[in-house]
Amino acid sequence: MIYRLLILVFLSIIVITSCSHLGSKNERNSPIIMQTKDSTSPKVVLLVIDSLMDEPLQKAIQEDKAPALGFFLKQGQYSKGLVSSYPTMSVTIDSTLITGTNPDKHKIPGLVWFNEDEQRIISYGNGFFETLKYGFPQVAQNSLYQFNNVDLDSNVKTIHEELDNNGVQTASINALIYRGNYNHTLKTPKILAKTTPLPDQYQTNGPKILSFGDFIKLDPKNKHVVNRLGLNDAFSAQEFKYLLKKDLLPEFTIMYMPENDHSVHIKGPMTTKGIEKLDKHLQEILNVYPKWENALDNIIWIIIGDSKQSSIKKNKKEALIDLRKSLSNYHVVKLGETVRNNDEVVITANERMAYVYKINNGFSIKDIASKLQADSRIAWIAWKENEMIQVISGANKEVFQFKPGGPYKDVYDQTWYIKGNSAILDLDIKSNHHITYRNYPDGLSRLYGALHSHKGDFLIVDAKPGYEFIGESSPEHAGGAAHGSMHKDDSLTPMIVTGTDKSIEHLRIVDIKSWILDIFEGDIIRSN
Incomplete structure (x- = not known):
């Protein structure tokens, strides 16, 4: 019985499923300018909020239940028509986000797929009962090692790899896809290592600064590890605050906030509960500064959802x-x-x-x-x-x-x-x-x-x-x-940007990597 409970605890944190209108005709056919005031620093923070959607976001802001997101929206530029990847599942979307390619190039087809060469189904964690049948040690191997180090095609470069090659230091906090140029050790939490067949550790490649729940963390005092072993919003926020307070924030950081997705799956697409909860963590981050406005002085903030979710009939x-x-x-x-x-x-x-x-x-x-x-x-x-x-x-x-x-x-x-x-x-x-x-x-x-x-x-x-x-x-x-489908009800997600006048040619997740690289190229040229 204890063994089964431990399996349940572990599987609950490796279920990594995640997902408005495209705008005016002019917005679709010409470069979109995201512009506020000029930034004096090349630091960029890409905040990914799982299943963030326009209507509940606007509702939460209007009801003053999301003051931090409201602050960023007021200070920046907003679009509700960022086009996701396909399938609209987090593993595929995040692979597209950091490689700037679709699945025909990065080779992550979805959360679950069939590997013809190995004649087996590959699952990165799709629910408790399904994972039991695959065998949770294999699913853990898939999601903690194989995903980033084997299945993500080596012929495409991630944003972490490219920026590092150009001398730009990067960080990843709780992002599912994080492959970079540096070797790291993911340590299996002791209770799981001692009571399950999981190995004590996994070797993985990531950016210079890597944080992934209780498997590898930056702040030794980060205690937000009970809920999904640290793969939660509170853990992400604590790690980011640690980098700020220690003056360790690198030039580029991806931070992933996963919990809104769970709320939407259960309560439906119009719920604001997940947004309200994550906004409290964003308020904690902004409160590190003397004034919230100071957060805009040296950081370009890019806040996106990964996809939308659509209602499923009750029957x-x-x-x-x-x-x-x-x-x-x-x-x-x-x-x-x-x-x-x-x-x-x-x-x-x-x-x-x-x-x-x-x-x-x-x-x-x-x-x-x-x-x-x-x-x-x-x-x-x-x-x-x-x-x-x-x-x-x-x-x-x-x-x-x-x-x-x-x-x-x-x-x-x-x-x-x-x-x-x-x-x-x-x-x-x-x-x-x-x-x-x-x-x-x-x-x-x-x-x-x-x-x-x-x-x-x-x-x-x-x-x-x-x-x-x-x-x-x-x-x-x-x-x-x-989510999962190609329909617009699953595919369109918001985007808030502050602090840059660099245009993005098309509002698609597949274009974000090249846009960010262009931002850094301009900063590097200006600094030289």
Whole structure:
């Protein structure tokens, strides 16, 4: 019994799931200027608030329940239309954030996916019961070591690696993705190391300054480790205050605040409880200064959400799409079991999207797609065929096809060849071959990235708003909220910026890294 409780404690901290409108036409088609007063220091703080959304943020500020966020918003520039990565799951989003690439380059497909080479499902921690079936030592290995040091493609450079190569010191506080140029030791908390099969420590590569809960911390007096072993907002704030008070804050810092996500999953997308709680921690940080305004004198603050969440219907039978039932004619691989010769299909549900893999030659990927097409809760189904992406939906029997390059150009200056019924992805195509996105912002690039994120013969299913995919022992959020899909209800998140006049070309998470590098390049040039 004690052993099971310890497993529960550990798994509760490795569940790392996370996710408005795009703005005016001018905002979408020209560089966005984030400008307040000039900064006299190159220090940049990137604060990532899990599942921060425009409506509850504005509500909390208007009701004076988030004075710190209100302060930053008043002093800076604000947008509610920052486009997330896809799938809209924190592990993929954060990989995109620090590499400046989509999953076709950084190779983190989602929270759960199937590794064809190893013939096993990779999970970074997707709920207690699902993790039990995978085996929590393996999930711990995936999330504490493999994620940053193996699966994140070595051919792409993180912002920590690039800035360090340019002589700029960086820090990461509780961020899920933090790969850098320096070796660190993550120490397993003693109670877990002594009572579970977990090793005493993990070696990992991170920035010069790395903090990750009770596994590695900066402030020896930081006692906020009981809740999720330090992977919480109070721990993050305490570590940041330590750097401030010791005058150790480097030129660039990423700080991750995870707890709002948990509140939204349970209470729904309009709850302000998580925002109110994290704002108290931001107030503690601002109170380190003589006046809050002093925090703006030497720091460029970039405050973003990672994705949005959308409501899930209360009725479980209606809301939850059990892909095992839809594919009952196939032999589906069971969680935690070795793939056998008669296995045909693998399902990895990532909340409101899922990967479905064909691992047997006795049928085609189209056969699976046709089975799923009958479910009216599924918005669309996509897969690769030769060089083209194929997309179908239950509402329309036609096919939409696309690939990079061609005569069509979208609002992000990306060119495409397209054919068929573009209404399936809700594209608005003008007579001059100009593409704008409606329900699926940056949909072509994001879908292409997910379908090229890893090897295998698989398809993607994306749910309509209100619905969520489940597989064997998947987490469920009926009556609450979830993310994962490419729909704008999961994809658009706020952004607050103070202290720089450097423009960001497009409001997408994939563009933030290059924008920050440009800020530092300008500071370095001015200092020389």
